[in-house]
Amino acid sequence: MRIPALIKHLVAVSVALCLFISIGQAQTSDLVSGKSLRVCADPANYPMSTKEGTGFENKLAEMFAAKLELPLEYSWYPMATGFIRNSLRANKCDVVIGYAQGHELVLNTNHYFTSAYTLVVPKDGALADVDTLADERLKGLRLGVVAGSPPATHMARNGLIGKARPYNLVVDRRHESPIINMLDDLKAGELDGAILWGPISGPLIQNDYSEMSVTPLLKETLPPRLFFRITMGVRQGEKVWARKLNSLIRRNQDEINAILLDAGVxxxxxxxTGLLGQEN
Structure with a gap:
């Protein structure tokens, strides 16, 4: 008569397991607001995000809120040390609009765009057609680069570090603007070129430094890579929410691309290996 007892025990364990899984899923889902699209963003990270709503990530957030038929709500925190800990992980929002693929601090959605580091030089200068850091014309020149960024390794490999000018990587953009400083130094002739992440350089050159040209560095084959896939970041474990965002990305990719291209990204x-729509 032990068999019926064993069956009852197995049924009880199965029910308990199902309840545990259901409760776990409910707790995970409950962290995501159903009343608004809650976004964590840097208030002074132009051209990506600003408190005034002028960045391209602001435009993407507005588009996603409209698709979800939810009001858009921001929680502001500088994109510096502790950003995820003090925003997304603190449950002050449910998504970060732009985050590099593969970062362990967040659960990444599918990527919604890919971009690369770029070389910025005077549009009418002798370097306007340079498209690789191995180009001999760059030797001995003064190049600006964000300290610790991937292009610095390529510069060292190609003998370009000697006269390079480093600019800070992690700063509170409400008080410091190293990228603007770099471009201003280039405009003033204190630099011969600047190496910047494309989603930053493209919009800035389009809007504020039209005398400069932006060339994506797509010919660098040695590590570290200079292109990155950008996703949205959600809390670890919130797979249902990530799948919902993935669906929105997939169904609205053309609109996403249009927003980014219009911004100059x-x-x-x-x-x-090639610009979108221009591959050979």
Whole structure:
């Protein structure tokens, strides 16, 4: 008569397991607001996000809120040390609009665009057609680069570090603007070129430094890579929410691309080997 007892025990364990899984899923889902699209963003990270709503990530957030038929709500925190801990993980929002693929601090959605580092030089200068850091014309020149960024390794490999001018990587943009400082130094002739992340350089040159040209560095084959796939970041474990965002990305990719291209973001294919729509 032990068999019926065993069956009852197995049924009880199965029910308990199902309840545990259901409760776990409910707790995960409950962290995401159903009343608004809650976004964490840097209030002074132009051209990506601003408190005034002028960044391209602001435009993407507005588009996603409209698709979800929810009001848009922001929680502001500088994109510096502690950003995820003090925003997304603190449950002050449910999504970060732009985050590099593969970052362990968040659960990444599918990527919604790929871009690359770029070389910025005077549009009418002798370097306007340079498209690789191995180009001999760059030797001995003064190049600006964000300290610790991937292009610095390529510069060292090609003997370009000697006269390079480093600019800070992690700052509170409400008080410091190293990228603007770099471009101003280039405009003033204190630099011969600047190496910047494309989603920053493209919009800035389009809007504020029209005398400069932006060339994506798509020919660098040695590591570290200079192209990155950008996703949205949600809390670890919130897979249902991530799948919902993935669906929105998939169904609205053309509209996403249009917003980014209009902002001046250089979009590449997902392997960083050609500009979107211009591959050979």
């Amino acid at each position: 250089p979009l590449t294919n997902e392997f960083g």
